[in-house]
Amino acid sequence: MVSGSKSKATRTVKPTVVRRKAPPWGLIAGVTVVVLFAATIFGYAFVQNQQAEDRRQALAAFTPTPENPDPSTQIAGIQVQAFEGGSHVDPAVRVAYTFSPPMGGAHDYSWAACNGVVYPEAVRSENLVHSMEHGAVWIAYNPDLVTGEALDALTSKVQNQPYTVMSPYPGLDQPISLQSWGHQLKLADAADPRIDQFIAALRVNSYTHPEPGASCNEIGPSGFRQDAPPPFQPIPDPTEPGVQAEVTPGTGVQADAGTAPGTVPTEVVPTAPATDPATGGAPAAPAPTPAG
Numbered sequence: 001m002v003s004g005s006k007s008k009a010t011r012t013v014k015p016t017v018v019r020r021k022a023p024p025w026g027l028i029a030g031v032t033v034v035v036l037f038a039a040t041i042f043g044y045a046f047v048q049n050q051q052a053e054d055r056r057q058a059l060a061a062f063t064p065t066p067e068n069p070d071p072s073t074q075i076a077g078i079q080v081q082a083f084e085g086g087s088h089v090d091p092a093v094r095v096a097y098t099f100s101p102p103m104g105g106a107h108d109y110s111w112a113a114c115n116g117v118v119y120p121e122a123v124r125s126e127n128l129v130h131s132m133e134h135g136a137v138w139i140a141y142n143p144d145l146v147t148g149e150a151l152d153a154l155t156s157k158v159q160n161q162p163y164t165v166m167s168p169y170p171g172l173d174q175p176i177s178l179q180s181w182g183h184q185l186k187l188a189d190a191a192d193p194r195i196d197q198f199i200a201a202l203r204v205n206s207y208t209h210p211e212p213g214a215s216c217n218e219i220g221p222s223g224f225r226q227d228a229p230p231p232f233q234p235i236p237d238p239t240e241p242g243v244q245a246e247v248t249p250g251t252g253v254q255a256d257a258g259t260a261p262g263t264v265p266t267e268v269v270p271t272a273p274a275t276d277p278a279t280g281g282a283p284a285a286p287a288p289t290p291a292g
Contacts, residue, residue: 055196062200069207072183075197079103079184085133085210089244091230095126096238097246101140101169102129103179105246110223114138114165114216118155122232123167127224128179131165134214135204138179139195140169146176150190157195163204163216170232181209 062071072078083104089095095106102125111130112123128138139154146154154176158166169177174186178195180202185194206212218226236243 058193059196059200062197064201064205064207070201070205072180072198072201072208075185075194075201077185077187077194078198081182081184083182083247085181087247089126093126093242093244094233094236094240095129095244095246096240097125097129097235099184100235101125101138101172101177101179101184102235102246103132103184104182105129106244107133108224110219111214111216112165112224112229113218113226115162116158116160117165117226118158119165119167119229121168121229122170124230124232125235127230128165128167131216132179132181133209134163134211134216135181135206135209136163136165136216137199137203139164139166140172140177140179141166142172142175143168143170145172146190150175153190154195157199164199165216167232171234180205183208 061074064071070080073080079099081099081104087106088109089106091108091110095102097105106126107129108124108126109130110127111134112119112127114128114131114134114136122143132138139158141151141154154166158164174188176187176190176192176195178185178187178198180198183198183202185198187194202208204212218224224230238245
């Protein structure tokens with residue numbers, strides 16, 4: 001006889017099922033996206049900072065110092081010509097400049113606004129020459145040869161940059177011409193590194209322009225209006241009636257009102273009309289004797 005303990009019905013034991021939770025794929029994907037985004041941002045910032053540092057180092061040799069007051073002379077192709085400052089003409093007078101575009105000499109009493117201004121139309125040269133006397137760099141370009149990406153590249157070097165101005169210059173013999181007081185560099189390519197070298201060497205370089213500390217702000221209705229500048233006129237023939245020579249020996253010069261003393265010749269034209277309305281809108285730079 002079978003024992004009662006063994007006679008019990010055999011019971012089926014159900015296996016234990018271990019349920020595993022599904023991975024939180026949504027959370028993982030979200031975290032991955034955030035990490036990748038942060039890495040992209042930090043990577044971009046690093047690259048930008050590195051590029052800025054590389055650019056700074058590349059331009060270090062073109063930073064003016066007492067030991068190297070005019071580093072632009074290292075730039076291949078640059079032309080340098082000494083001009084005295086402070087020789088003014090009336091708004092109706094045209095000047096027979098010897099350089100095209102001009103880079104110094106007699107100029108209008110009112111300077112063109114030059115704090116990062118990009119003029120869409122050509123502007124009267126006599127006003128822009130006065131801007132260079134105040135330390136501005138003027139980028140001129142041939143509107144028939146510089147368009148699209150090249151024009152955008154030049155604009156980015158000027159827009160919102162103090163003491164920098166840009167305008168088309170009809171009939172220019174090269175696509176691009178850079179001017180600072182007594183300096184000029186003509187180029188064919190908006191990507192040429194010499195553009196940055198020229199700006200670094202000469203913008204507000206108190207060693208190379210006559211009026212350190214003079215303003216580049218808009219004068220307004222009493223002088224030059226940025227939104228309605230006097231139109232461009234080609235350089236006149238010096239024999240035309242009423243035309244002023246670029247430099248008139250023996251006439252003397254007149255310093256702008258508000259200019260740091262001692263930075264330009266002090267002789268004044270006895271019959272000169274009202275003084276230039278400079279207001280000194282920028283911090284005065286050191287004022288050594290101007291080069292040339």
